[in-house]
Amino acid sequence: MYKWVIGIVDARKECGYTAFVVGTKKGANIVDNGEQPLHERLVNQLRERIRTSMEPHSQIPAERDLAQEYGVSRNTVRAALAKLEMMGLIYRRRGRGTFVANPLSEPTDLSDTYSFTEQMLDQGRDPYSQVIYLQNFPATDYIAEQLQIPAGTPTYKLKRLRCADGVPLMVERTFLPGDRFPKISAREVETEGLYQLMLRKYDAPIADAKEAFFASLMPDKDAELLQVPLGSPSLNVQRTSTGLNGEIVEFTLSVTRADQFVYRVQHHVQQPTTT
Numbered sequence: 001m002y003k004w005v006i007g008i009v010d011a012r013k014e015c016g017y018t019a020f021v022v023g024t025k026k027g028a029n030i031v032d033n034g035e036q037p038l039h040e041r042l043v044n045q046l047r048e049r050i051r052t053s054m055e056p057h058s059q060i061p062a063e064r065d066l067a068q069e070y071g072v073s074r075n076t077v078r079a080a081l082a083k084l085e086m087m088g089l090i091y092r093r094r095g096r097g098t099f100v101a102n103p104l105s106e107p108t109d110l111s112d113t114y115s116f117t118e119q120m121l122d123q124g125r126d127p128y129s130q131v132i133y134l135q136n137f138p139a140t141d142y143i144a145e146q147l148q149i150p151a152g153t154p155t156y157k158l159k160r161l162r163c164a165d166g167v168p169l170m171v172e173r174t175f176l177p178g179d180r181f182p183k184i185s186a187r188e189v190e191t192e193g194l195y196q197l198m199l200r201k202y203d204a205p206i207a208d209a210k211e212a213f214f215a216s217l218m219p220d221k222d223a224e225l226l227q228v229p230l231g232s233p234s235l236n237v238q239r240t241s242t243g244l245n246g247e248i249v250e251f252t253l254s255v256t257r258a259d260q261f262v263y264r265v266q267h268h269v270q271q272p273t274t275t
Contacts, residue, residue, distance in 0.1 A: 039076045039083065042076060056100050057099050059097050059099050060097065060099060116129070116170075117129070128166075133157075134156060134189065135157045136154055136156055136178060139155040143251065146251040147248050153177065153178065154179065155175055155177060157174070167260070168227055168257070169226075171255045172253070176249070184201075198249065204243050206249070207242055207244045213236070213238075214238075215235055216233075217232070217233060226257055228257060228259075233258040234258055235258050236254065236255055238254075239254065
Protein backbone atom coordinates (compact mmCIF):
# COMPACT_ATOMS: atom_id res chain seq x y z
CA MET A 1 0.00 0.00 0.00
CA TYR A 2 1.26 3.45 -0.78
CA LYS A 3 0.16 7.02 -0.88
CA TRP A 4 1.26 9.97 -2.96
CA VAL A 5 2.73 13.05 -1.40
CA ILE A 6 3.41 16.24 -3.28
CA GLY A 7 5.85 19.02 -2.54
CA ILE A 8 6.09 22.46 -4.03
CA VAL A 9 9.43 24.17 -4.51
CA ASP A 10 9.77 27.42 -2.61
CA ALA A 11 10.54 29.97 -5.34
CA ARG A 12 12.38 33.14 -4.43
CA LYS A 13 11.86 34.99 -7.71
CA GLU A 14 8.73 36.65 -9.00
CA CYS A 15 7.21 35.69 -12.36
CA GLY A 16 9.83 35.14 -14.98
CA TYR A 17 12.91 33.04 -15.64
CA THR A 18 16.17 34.73 -14.71
CA ALA A 19 19.70 33.50 -15.07
CA PHE A 20 22.95 35.30 -14.41
CA VAL A 21 26.58 34.23 -14.18
CA VAL A 22 28.22 34.24 -10.77
CA GLY A 23 31.95 34.90 -11.01
CA THR A 24 34.44 32.34 -9.75
CA LYS A 25 36.67 32.83 -6.74
CA LYS A 26 40.36 32.34 -7.43
CA GLY A 27 42.45 30.12 -5.23
CA ALA A 28 39.56 28.05 -3.85
CA ASN A 29 41.40 24.75 -4.02
CA ILE A 30 39.87 21.79 -2.19
CA VAL A 31 41.31 20.90 1.17
CA ASP A 32 42.44 17.26 1.05
CA ASN A 33 41.34 15.57 4.25
CA GLY A 34 42.32 12.14 2.95
CA GLU A 35 38.99 10.59 3.88
CA GLN A 36 36.45 11.39 1.13
CA PRO A 37 36.80 10.89 -2.63
CA LEU A 38 37.85 14.09 -4.37
CA HIS A 39 34.54 14.61 -6.17
CA GLU A 40 32.65 14.22 -2.87
CA ARG A 41 34.76 16.96 -1.29
CA LEU A 42 34.02 19.14 -4.30
CA VAL A 43 30.30 18.37 -3.87
CA ASN A 44 30.47 19.60 -0.27
CA GLN A 45 32.21 22.83 -1.23
CA LEU A 46 29.83 23.53 -4.08
CA ARG A 47 26.83 22.79 -1.86
CA GLU A 48 28.07 25.34 0.67
CA ARG A 49 28.73 27.85 -2.09
CA ILE A 50 25.23 27.39 -3.48
CA ARG A 51 23.71 27.69 0.00
CA THR A 52 25.57 30.83 1.05
CA SER A 53 26.24 32.89 -2.05
CA MET A 54 24.10 31.84 -5.02
CA GLU A 55 20.48 32.59 -5.88
CA PRO A 56 18.02 30.17 -7.55
CA HIS A 57 18.49 30.13 -11.34
CA SER A 58 21.96 31.70 -11.14
CA GLN A 59 24.39 30.03 -13.50
CA ILE A 60 27.08 27.63 -12.33
CA PRO A 61 30.53 28.35 -13.83
CA ALA A 62 31.62 26.11 -16.70
CA GLU A 63 33.37 22.80 -15.98
CA ARG A 64 36.68 24.18 -17.22
CA ASP A 65 36.45 27.20 -14.92
CA LEU A 66 35.50 25.08 -11.91
CA ALA A 67 38.38 22.70 -12.59
CA GLN A 68 40.85 25.58 -12.69
CA GLU A 69 39.33 27.28 -9.65
CA TYR A 70 39.37 24.20 -7.41
CA GLY A 71 42.51 22.61 -8.80
CA VAL A 72 40.87 19.37 -9.95
CA SER A 73 40.29 17.58 -13.24
CA ARG A 74 37.22 18.16 -15.41
CA ASN A 75 36.22 14.53 -14.78
CA THR A 76 36.09 15.29 -11.06
CA VAL A 77 33.99 18.39 -11.73
CA ARG A 78 31.68 16.43 -14.01
CA ALA A 79 31.16 13.75 -11.33
CA ALA A 80 30.44 16.40 -8.68
CA LEU A 81 27.92 18.20 -10.87
CA ALA A 82 26.18 14.92 -11.65
CA LYS A 83 25.85 14.27 -7.91
CA LEU A 84 24.50 17.78 -7.28
CA GLU A 85 21.95 17.30 -10.07
CA MET A 86 20.86 13.99 -8.57
CA MET A 87 20.42 15.77 -5.22
CA GLY A 88 18.14 18.34 -6.85
CA LEU A 89 20.50 21.25 -6.16
CA ILE A 90 21.22 22.14 -9.78
CA TYR A 91 19.62 21.62 -13.19
CA ARG A 92 20.89 21.72 -16.75
CA ARG A 93 19.60 23.57 -19.83
CA ARG A 94 20.86 22.11 -23.10
CA GLY A 95 22.93 24.69 -24.92
CA ARG A 96 22.70 27.17 -22.03
CA GLY A 97 24.55 25.70 -19.07
CA THR A 98 23.97 24.56 -15.50
CA PHE A 99 21.90 26.54 -12.98
CA VAL A 100 21.04 26.56 -9.29
CA ALA A 101 17.72 24.89 -8.51
CA ASN A 102 15.19 26.11 -5.98
CA PRO A 103 15.34 24.51 -2.52
CA LEU A 104 12.67 21.88 -1.90
CA SER A 105 10.10 22.62 0.75
CA GLU A 106 8.24 20.19 3.01
CA PRO A 107 5.89 17.97 0.97
CA THR A 108 2.13 18.07 1.38
CA ASP A 109 0.19 14.81 1.73
CA LEU A 110 -1.83 14.30 -1.43
CA SER A 111 -3.66 11.29 0.01
CA ASP A 112 -5.69 13.52 2.33
CA THR A 113 -6.82 16.27 -0.02
CA TYR A 114 -5.75 18.18 -3.07
CA SER A 115 -6.44 21.80 -3.86
CA PHE A 116 -3.81 24.03 -5.38
CA THR A 117 -5.18 27.04 -3.51
CA GLU A 118 -5.34 25.22 -0.17
CA GLN A 119 -1.84 23.82 -0.57
CA MET A 120 -0.36 27.22 -1.31
CA LEU A 121 -2.20 28.82 1.61
CA ASP A 122 -1.01 26.04 3.92
CA GLN A 123 2.56 26.83 2.89
CA GLY A 124 2.08 30.53 3.59
CA ARG A 125 2.09 31.48 -0.08
CA ASP A 126 -0.22 33.72 -2.07
CA PRO A 127 -2.03 31.65 -4.76
CA TYR A 128 -3.54 33.13 -7.89
CA SER A 129 -5.27 31.48 -10.85
CA GLN A 130 -5.85 33.20 -14.16
CA VAL A 131 -8.49 31.81 -16.51
CA ILE A 132 -7.08 31.79 -20.04
CA TYR A 133 -10.37 30.63 -21.53
CA LEU A 134 -13.53 28.64 -20.83
CA GLN A 135 -15.03 27.00 -23.91
CA ASN A 136 -18.00 24.76 -24.64
CA PHE A 137 -17.33 22.05 -27.23
CA PRO A 138 -18.59 18.57 -28.20
CA ALA A 139 -16.52 15.93 -26.43
CA THR A 140 -13.96 14.20 -28.62
CA ASP A 141 -13.59 10.44 -28.42
CA TYR A 142 -10.65 10.80 -26.02
CA ILE A 143 -12.37 13.26 -23.66
CA ALA A 144 -15.59 11.26 -23.81
CA GLU A 145 -13.68 8.17 -22.75
CA GLN A 146 -12.06 10.00 -19.84
CA LEU A 147 -15.35 11.51 -18.60
CA GLN A 148 -17.31 8.35 -19.44
CA ILE A 149 -19.88 10.24 -21.51
CA PRO A 150 -21.02 9.76 -25.13
CA ALA A 151 -18.82 11.35 -27.80
CA GLY A 152 -20.21 14.69 -28.89
CA THR A 153 -21.72 15.49 -25.48
CA PRO A 154 -21.47 19.23 -24.64
CA THR A 155 -18.36 19.66 -22.51
CA TYR A 156 -16.51 22.57 -20.96
CA LYS A 157 -12.77 23.06 -21.47
CA LEU A 158 -11.17 25.34 -18.87
CA LYS A 159 -7.58 26.50 -19.28
CA ARG A 160 -5.90 28.19 -16.31
CA LEU A 161 -2.48 29.51 -15.32
CA ARG A 162 -1.73 28.68 -11.67
CA CYS A 163 0.69 30.93 -9.79
CA ALA A 164 1.97 31.38 -6.24
CA ASP A 165 3.72 34.50 -4.94
CA GLY A 166 3.70 35.79 -8.50
CA VAL A 167 5.56 32.74 -9.80
CA PRO A 168 3.86 30.79 -12.64
CA LEU A 169 3.83 27.14 -11.64
CA MET A 170 1.50 25.19 -13.92
CA VAL A 171 -0.89 25.30 -16.85
CA GLU A 172 -4.10 23.34 -16.28
CA ARG A 173 -6.62 22.15 -18.87
CA THR A 174 -9.77 20.92 -17.15
CA PHE A 175 -12.69 19.16 -18.85
CA LEU A 176 -16.13 19.17 -17.23
CA PRO A 177 -19.39 17.49 -18.36
CA GLY A 178 -21.63 20.31 -19.52
CA ASP A 179 -24.89 18.87 -18.20
CA ARG A 180 -23.42 18.54 -14.69
CA PHE A 181 -22.23 22.17 -14.54
CA PRO A 182 -24.65 24.22 -16.67
CA LYS A 183 -23.82 27.90 -17.22
CA ILE A 184 -20.55 27.74 -15.31
CA SER A 185 -18.70 31.02 -15.85
CA ALA A 186 -15.04 31.96 -16.09
CA ARG A 187 -15.55 34.88 -13.71
CA GLU A 188 -16.93 32.60 -10.98
CA VAL A 189 -14.09 30.13 -11.44
CA GLU A 190 -11.45 32.85 -11.24
CA THR A 191 -12.89 34.60 -8.18
CA GLU A 192 -14.15 31.60 -6.22
CA GLY A 193 -12.05 28.66 -7.35
CA LEU A 194 -13.28 25.66 -9.31
CA TYR A 195 -13.72 23.16 -6.48
CA GLN A 196 -15.44 25.65 -4.19
CA LEU A 197 -17.75 26.66 -7.03
CA MET A 198 -18.52 23.01 -7.84
CA LEU A 199 -19.47 22.46 -4.21
CA ARG A 200 -21.47 25.64 -3.58
CA LYS A 201 -23.35 26.07 -6.82
CA TYR A 202 -23.62 22.53 -8.14
CA ASP A 203 -23.45 20.40 -4.98
CA ALA A 204 -20.60 18.41 -6.52
CA PRO A 205 -17.85 17.83 -3.93
CA ILE A 206 -14.75 15.88 -4.95
CA ALA A 207 -14.90 12.48 -3.23
CA ASP A 208 -11.97 10.73 -4.90
CA ALA A 209 -9.20 11.50 -7.36
CA LYS A 210 -6.72 9.42 -9.34
CA GLU A 211 -3.55 10.87 -10.82
CA ALA A 212 -0.87 9.72 -13.23
CA PHE A 213 2.50 11.44 -13.62
CA PHE A 214 4.91 11.51 -16.55
CA ALA A 215 7.86 13.58 -17.74
CA SER A 216 7.86 15.39 -21.04
CA LEU A 217 9.14 18.45 -22.89
CA MET A 218 6.94 21.48 -22.42
CA PRO A 219 4.79 22.67 -25.36
CA ASP A 220 5.93 26.04 -26.67
CA LYS A 221 2.73 27.87 -25.72
CA ASP A 222 2.88 26.54 -22.17
CA ALA A 223 6.56 27.50 -21.90
CA GLU A 224 5.63 31.06 -22.82
CA LEU A 225 2.90 31.16 -20.18
CA LEU A 226 5.22 29.69 -17.55
CA GLN A 227 8.05 32.03 -18.63
CA VAL A 228 10.66 29.34 -19.11
CA PRO A 229 12.86 28.62 -22.16
CA LEU A 230 11.30 26.72 -25.04
CA GLY A 231 11.96 23.00 -24.78
CA SER A 232 12.15 23.04 -20.99
CA PRO A 233 11.33 19.78 -19.19
CA SER A 234 7.94 19.45 -17.54
CA LEU A 235 6.24 17.10 -15.15
CA ASN A 236 2.74 16.37 -16.43
CA VAL A 237 -0.21 15.23 -14.34
CA GLN A 238 -3.43 13.54 -15.47
CA ARG A 239 -6.17 13.81 -12.88
CA THR A 240 -9.62 12.19 -12.84
CA SER A 241 -11.99 13.24 -10.03
CA THR A 242 -15.22 11.57 -9.03
CA GLY A 243 -18.20 12.76 -7.00
CA LEU A 244 -20.05 11.16 -4.12
CA ASN A 245 -22.05 8.78 -6.31
CA GLY A 246 -19.02 7.70 -8.33
CA GLU A 247 -19.63 9.79 -11.45
CA ILE A 248 -16.63 11.50 -13.05
CA VAL A 249 -16.93 15.24 -12.55
CA GLU A 250 -13.52 16.39 -13.76
CA PHE A 251 -10.64 15.38 -16.01
CA THR A 252 -7.57 17.62 -15.85
CA LEU A 253 -4.27 17.68 -17.73
CA SER A 254 -1.62 19.76 -15.96
CA VAL A 255 1.77 20.86 -17.24
CA THR A 256 4.06 21.85 -14.37
CA ARG A 257 7.50 23.41 -14.27
CA ALA A 258 10.04 20.69 -13.57
CA ASP A 259 12.11 23.13 -11.49
CA GLN A 260 9.15 23.97 -9.26
CA PHE A 261 7.57 20.63 -8.35
CA VAL A 262 8.68 17.40 -6.77
CA TYR A 263 6.43 14.36 -6.46
CA ARG A 264 7.28 11.71 -3.90
CA VAL A 265 5.93 8.24 -3.22
CA GLN A 266 5.77 6.84 0.29
CA HIS A 267 5.50 3.04 0.44
CA HIS A 268 4.01 1.29 3.45
CA VAL A 269 5.29 -2.28 3.80
CA GLN A 270 2.69 -4.48 5.49
CA GLN A 271 4.89 -7.57 5.65
CA PRO A 272 8.70 -7.76 5.71
CA THR A 273 10.17 -8.58 2.32
CA THR A 274 13.63 -9.44 1.07
CA THR A 275 13.04 -8.65 -2.60
